[in-house]
Amino acid sequence: DAKTTQPTSMDCAEGRAANLPCNHSTISGNEYVYWYRQIHSQGPQYIIHGLKNNETNEMASLIITEDRKSSTLILPHATLRDTAVYYCIVRVSRTQGGSEKLVFGKGTKLTVNP
Amino acid sequence: DTGVSQDPRHKITKRGQNVTFRCDPISEHNRLYWYRQTLGQGPEFLTYFQNEAQLEKSRLLSDRFSAERPKGSFSTLEIQRTEQGDSAMYLCASSLGLADEQFFGPGTRLTVL
Numbered sequence: 268d269a270k271t272t273q274p275t276s277m278d279c280a281e282g283r284a285a286n287l288p289c290n291h292s293t294i295s296g297n298e299y300v301y302w303y304r305q306i307h308s309q310g311p312q313y314i315i316h317g318l319k320n321n322e323t324n325e326m327a328s329l330i331i332t333e334d335r336k337s338s339t340l341i342l343p344h345a346t347l348r349d350t351a352v353y354y355c356i357v358r359v360s361r362t363q364g365g366s367e368k369l370v371f372g373k374g375t376k377l378t379v380n381p
Numbered sequence: 382d383t384g385v386s387q388d389p390r391h392k393i394t395k396r397g398q399n400v401t402f403r404c405d406p407i408s409e410h411n412r413l414y415w416y417r418q419t420l421g422q423g424p425e426f427l428t429y430f431q432n433e434a435q436l437e438k439s440r441l442l443s444d445r446f447s448a449e450r451p452k453g454s455f456s457t458l459e460i461q462r463t464e465q466g467d468s469a470m471y472l473c474a475s476s477l478g479l480a481d482e483q484f485f486g487p488g489t490r491l492t493v494l
Contacts, residue, residue: 301481310385310472310485311424354423362479367412367437369483371423 270294271355276376279349285342287375289355292336297359300331302340304351305374311354314340318360345379352376383407385486387473393492394463401459402489406475413456414483415448416472417441424472430456463493 272290279285291300301316315322315329317338322329328341342349354374359365386405394400406413411432416424427446428438432453442448445463450456460467470490474483 299481308487310474310488311483312485313482316481352423361481367414367429368426368439369416369424370426373421373423 270298270357270370271372273353273355273372273375275373276378278378278380279342279345281347281379281381282344285345285349285377285379287340287342287353287355287377288337289340290337291355291357294335294357295359297363297365298357299360300329300335300338301356301358301369302327302329303354303356303369303371304349305354306348306351311371314353345377347379347381350377350379385473385475385484387471387486387489389489390487391490391492393494395494396463396465398463399459399461400463400491401457402471402473402491404456404458404473404486406455406473407477407484410475410477410484411453412476412478413450414474414476415456415458416474416485418470418472418488419468427458460491463491465493467491468493 299316299318302314303311305311317329331338352374354371388403414429415427418424427442430450445461448458470488472488474485476483
């Protein structure tokens, strides 16, 4: 079962920041937070992952609270092409012997409006 | 295009028929995964290969399902005696070494009538 809780849906205006929350109150010390997204009729796409420090890449930023019980994925300037289902996943990194499989919940359906 | 490819993209079959799907991973990726996704749900793990060895199978993978990766490159997923409950999107993903990122293909949408 998924170890995360996400809102079912969110809306965002084009050009504004999209902030997608995720609760993972039972996260273990060696579990990372991963984010994937799935655009309609496509396979999931990796976005970013982190352990406890905030992370940023060309797609998004990941903010993890100090107690690691929740995190926020930030799309700084959302575009219409960012409309997708966003999945938050917690798992042990494979470099630390974690499972191969990804356990997806239902995710958050983000709609970016013009 | 050097991404993960899947064939066919769509398959409609009648209940009781056998179907086979193919996945071509990204070149040199030694790990290959199969997931299933039903409407409104996130993908569910079915099985994975490291090279040609099938190392993990989900309990979702009943005895009607079989997956192979004979030469450690492409993989096939066969469903025998299909049932209406098998209707879903079947996703394939691949990854390299100990990298955490899995690259997904576009999926094969199966409809069982």
